Each structure stands twice: as structure tokens, then as C-alpha cells.
Amino acid sequence: MDWRIVLTGTGTSHGNPPWGYPDWWSTDPRDLRRRSGAILLGPRGEVVLLDVGPDLLHQLRDPFRTWDGRSYPSDCIVRCDGVLLTHDHADHCHGLNDLRHVNRLMGGKDIPIHGAAGHLEALRTMFPYCFITALEAYQHARPALTTATLEMDQPFTLAGLDCIAFAMSHGPAGVTTGFRCGNLAYLTDLKDLPVAADRHLRGLDLLVLDMLRAEPHPTHLCWAEAQAMIARLQPRRTVLTHMGPEVRHADWVPRLPPGVVMAVDGQVETFSA
Numbered sequence: 001m002d003w004r005i006v007l008t009g010t011g012t013s014h015g016n017p018p019w020g021y022p023d024w025w026s027t028d029p030r031d032l033r034r035r036s037g038a039i040l041l042g043p044r045g046e047v048v049l050l051d052v053g054p055d056l057l058h059q060l061r062d063p064f065r066t067w068d069g070r071s072y073p074s075d076c077i078v079r080c081d082g083v084l085l086t087h088d089h090a091d092h093c094h095g096l097n098d099l100r101h102v103n104r105l106m107g108g109k110d111i112p113i114h115g116a117a118g119h120l121e122a123l124r125t126m127f128p129y130c131f132i133t134a135l136e137a138y139q140h141a142r143p144a145l146t147t148a149t150l151e152m153d154q155p156f157t158l159a160g161l162d163c164i165a166f167a168m169s170h171g172p173a174g175v176t177t178g179f180r181c182g183n184l185a186y187l188t189d190l191k192d193l194p195v196a197a198d199r200h201l202r203g204l205d206l207l208v209l210d211m212l213r214a215e216p217h218p219t220h221l222c223w224a225e226a227q228a229m230i231a232r233l234q235p236r237r238t239v240l241t242h243m244g245p246e247v248r249h250a251d252w253v254p255r256l257p258p259g260v261v262m263a264v265d266g267q268v269e270t271f272s273a
Ligand SMILES: [Zn+2]
Pocket: 012, 013, 036, 089, 091, 092, 189, 242
């Protein structure tokens, strides 16, 4: 049965466009990007979050960016069956506290965070109040979370969706986790993909891929590197994400080859499970 991915945030760590840089400003709404994140929606109402970045509240309240800002946001997300965490950088996890409202919407139910051992340890260090229940002062002011350590290269199921996690290089920034979920792969914040991961990435319907900008960068794929990755993995369709502010949507549309599109916040794509 088909699932959907909503690309709720498609910008790099500062969000786009950054204020204070008039030359980088864009009036094209497609260049207005929240911090990186996505939501997987299952056929029976399942909801899986890919990362919980600083714009999480906005991503959950208005995932498709269709809200007028005044009326009730009827497309809002009121449930979460689990989070798949790519890594512990601020732009991917500092919205953790916003899960507290989702706990409340689910009658206090815990939300499991699935991540690599090192990334989960970093979350516990950054947010002890979320994980150390002995901290009495926060008893009524913390999200209800559990952690589930991912075994790399081992299949697992989340909300009925077959998934596999594998390690990727974020350059000097360390290691990130890539995910295959059904016939979708979500590879963000990578500089290099170990060859050992290729066996998990055959026959993809959809590849969501980090592409920061045209020029090389020490911790992210640039356009030339993204093209090489697409040629290597041969997905049916690719969506580029985690763009920097210098990437203007209108300038890039003509240069993208068939089967490759640039993500816009709120964009929805379908993939088979
Ligand atoms: Zn990032």
C-alpha cells in the first residue's frame, strides 16, 4: 500500500532566506524554506517523523504550507507513531520539546525516538529534562519520550513500514543515519555514502537527497556530488532538499535533468511500502 512523504522543511540549518542579507533575500515563496524535516503518512493514518528540527511546531501545525494563518489548520498532525532521527545537529533535533503537544493530543502516550546510539546519547546530554524522570521540576513540563537504538544495516518495522538504517559520512561533522523506508530513501546531511549502503538502496521509487548548493561544501553534497549519487543509485525519482539560501528555485528548475526536482516546503510525494 502506498505511503506519502511530506517535505515539511527543505532548507539548510539557518532556514531560508536569512535576514540581514538583503542580497540573498527572495520574494519567491518557493525559496522560503523551514529547517529540514519530513513526515511519512501511512494509508491507515500512521505518522512517522523524519527529524524534529527547530521549526517542528510549524511543520506539525501546517505540514503542507496551505494554512492561511487564521482559520483552524485542518491538515495539522495530531499523532506520531515514532521519530526517525538522522543525527543530533540543532537543525534536526532542537524541536524535540514540541513533541510534548503531540503527547497531549495522544492522551499522554509516549513517542519513541529511533536513532543511532551516539545520536541518542547526545540528545540525553543536551536535554536531560526530557529523559531523566528524577528531575522533579520538569515532571509536568517535558515531552514523554522513549528511545530505541537503531541497529545499523538491520531491517526493522515502524508503524507497519519496513525500514532499514545505515551510517553515512557527514564529513568532519561526524556520522549521520540514512534511512530506507519502503521504496523511499531519505539521505540528508551526508558528504559521502559508504559503498556498503548501496545494497539497501536498489530499486528506489523515490530518493530524497541532500543538495546544499552548487559549490562544494565540507559537510554536504553539492550539485555535482548529488548528480553522481543519483547516477550511482538510479532511483526512479529524486527530490533535492536541505538547500542553502543561495539556491533560487526559479534559477534551478531549467538545469535539473528529467526525474530530478527541487523540493518546496509542503511538497507531497508518494512511494510504495
Ligand atoms: Zn542539517
